[in-house]
């Protein structure tokens with residue numbers, strides 16, 4: 001577990017990042033991870049001298065199993081309220097079938113099969129979304145989290161900007177597993193073209209915000225020249241005609 005100020009990063013089973021923010025009053029989890037990752041999360045919380053039952057909020061960046069799969073388990077051990085964009089909430093709650101994601105090309109078909117196996121093996125239960133939200137809302141969590149809807153990776157992919165600290169939680173709208181901020185692979189995206197346009201629009205919107213740290217859904221946390229690196233990503237997207 002690595003610490004960045006009050007933010008702890010826990011790497012889950014599928015390289016998915018789970019973020020824990022301990023503000024003293026609130027114990028907030030962003031993306032609790034795969035269905036069995038809640039055990040790792042609970043362990044790490046205990047190592048901080050806190051109890052998993054103190055988790056106050058769960059914020060989901062999107063519905064994919066490696067990000068939302070432990071939500072029901074966390075709700076089972078705490079009174080955590082759960083937040084998710086309204087377009088992904090039905091998939092978290094299990095009231096709608098998962099849309100045709102992972103469909104692009106050979107790799108997409110392979111990943112679709114892989115995802116199917118993961119979901120079958122995990123058989124994770126649906127979870128309640130207490131607060132579905134929309135683009136532009138400022139959530140009353142950690143003193144104010146501003147929502148940026150960035151559809152494409154999934155219909156309801158959302159990023160959260162922690163206004164007091166200049167920390168962006170981007171989920172898989174922007175990932176960093178190749179050590180530069182970029183889009184998630186085409187095979188993992190519901191609409192890859194839209195993902196590119198959304199990411200560029202997100203970075204446009206962030207240009208005038210204080211962004212010092214970027215916590216992505218996969219890969220290391222970006223702590224150096226965070227905004228400059230996002231702007232370079234936007235330029236690359238535009239140069240390649242993806243935005």
Ligand SMILES: [Fe+2]
Pocket residue numbers: 062064067153172188
């Ligand atoms: Fe994802």
